Amino acid sequence: MQGIFLLSLKILLGILLLPIAILLGIQLTGEFLHLTHDSHYLATTHALLFNPIRSDNKPRVPPEQEFHANQYRGWYNPYQNLKARWLKTNFHAHSSRFEGADSPQTLAENYHSRKYEVFAISDHMLITRPKELPKELLFIPAYEHGANIRKLHFTVINPSEFSWDWFPVWQGLARRKTMAGMLQSTSDFLVLNHPLCPGVFMTSEELAQLTEIDAIEITSQWNCNKSERGTLRLWDETLQRGRRIWAFGGDDTHDLKKSTGDGYLLVHASKDQSSVIEALRAGRFVVAEGEDDFHAPLPGRITLDEHGLFISLDKTVDRLSVILPGVGTLSENKDRRELHVPWSSLSTMPYLRIQYATGYRRYYTNVLYQIGALK
Numbered sequence: 001m002q003g004i005f006l007l008s009l010k011i012l013l014g015i016l017l018l019p020i021a022i023l024l025g026i027q028l029t030g031e032f033l034h035l036t037h038d039s040h041y042l043a044t045t046h047a048l049l050f051n052p053i054r055s056d057n058k059p060r061v062p063p064e065q066e067f068h069a070n071q072y073r074g075w076y077n078p079y080q081n082l083k084a085r086w087l088k089t090n091f092h093a094h095s096s097r098f099e100g101a102d103s104p105q106t107l108a109e110n111y112h113s114r115k116y117e118v119f120a121i122s123d124h125m126l127i128t129r130p131k132e133l134p135k136e137l138l139f140i141p142a143y144e145h146g147a148n149i150r151k152l153h154f155t156v157i158n159p160s161e162f163s164w165d166w167f168p169v170w171q172g173l174a175r176r177k178t179m180a181g182m183l184q185s186t187s188d189f190l191v192l193n194h195p196l197c198p199g200v201f202m203t204s205e206e207l208a209q210l211t212e213i214d215a216i217e218i219t220s221q222w223n224c225n226k227s228e229r230g231t232l233r234l235w236d237e238t239l240q241r242g243r244r245i246w247a248f249g250g251d252d253t254h255d256l257k258k259s260t261g262d263g264y265l266l267v268h269a270s271k272d273q274s275s276v277i278e279a280l281r282a283g284r285f286v287v288a289e290g291e292d293d294f295h296a297p298l299p300g301r302i303t304l305d306e307h308g309l310f311i312s313l314d315k316t317v318d319r320l321s322v323i324l325p326g327v328g329t330l331s332e333n334k335d336r337r338e339l340h341v342p343w344s345s346l347s348t349m350p351y352l353r354i355q356y357a358t359g360y361r362r363y364y365t366n367v368l369y370q371i372g373a374l375k
């Protein structure tokens with residue numbers, strides 16, 4: 001009897017100690033490999049499990065050369081020099097390779113028929129390319145990263161390599177920063193998707209510290225509390241915390257028969273990959289939300305000059321407004337296509353954004369800011 005009891009006790013102890021032994025093993029191996037730098041895989045596992053890297057990355061947008069080329073009187077304006085043209089673009093779409101209803105090929109043809117000029121497929125943890133592409137459609141590789149139960153999803157644009165999800169179970173801020181830092185260093189542009197969906201619930205406080213991401217998605221069909229413009233408010237609050245971050249939009253289609261085209265980007269670039277990436281990084285794009293639109297109103301000019309801010313669209317809109325994020329509307333014109341704000345009003349504010357609307361369709365520019373106000 002005693003023998004059986006002792007044996008059970010040993011088995012129980014073994015079960016309890018085994019995970020500790022495994023973790024200790026990884027810790028020691030990682031320590032060793034960290035010193036010798038000869039295995040990326042195990043050293044990364046070790047670093048992620050035991051020493052979440054608290055990166056001190058500064059936001060990488062806008063890049064330095066854009067920053068210098070697009071400033072006026074101490075302000076950064078992504079739209080200061082509009083020399084290319086507006087391209088209708090979507091970076092967030094799922095194919096039948098994972099979750100989606102439509103084949104990569106069908107997706108490409110459909111977006112092309114709806115006048116998109118730049119297009120990506122962002123399957124979960126898969127880089128998908130259509131076999132053939134309509135000639136006029138520029139395809140940029142991407143994937144949606146994230147399989148963890150807290151559903152932190154990123155659109156990884158033009159990845160140099162694929163990164164596995166190292167935190168399928170738990171992911172505090174330090175690990176979120178670590179993961180985002182890895183994705184940032186292996187991509188041209190990194191977007192945090194649907195930040196207010198259940199399981200994610202990003203706060204502006206967290207976003208202010210997650211300096212590795214370039215943009216947050218403010219429009220998508222999974223926007224969770226879309227009716228209250230929750231993600232737009234989250235972006236504004238993050239700007240108020242002084243964090244330099246762009247807004248982003250896509251439709252996150254999973255089925256072309258449903259909610260496709262209700263979020264997209266108008267990117268000001270020439271139709272080649274490097275020009276589009278450069279425009280994303282510079283913030284030279286407008287987020288469109290609502291229904292798909294073949295004739296979206298486009299900014300002809302958003303400039304800062306000796307008279308102040310001048311905005312001119314190529315069509316009349318219901319409402320054209322300059323917004324002071326988190327505070328309210330600074331200036332608004334109804335049924336017009338132009339708006340002027342003098343320096344006397346601008347000099348008192350740290351940053352602003354522009355939005356315009358026609359019917360249910362809304363368009364949001366990126367943020368223009370006084371240098372130093374956003375870090």
Ligand SMILES: [Zn+2]
Binds near residue numbers: 144153193194
């Ligand atoms: Zn997602």
Ligand SMILES: [Zn+2]
Binds near residue numbers: 093094193
């Ligand atoms: Zn998605």
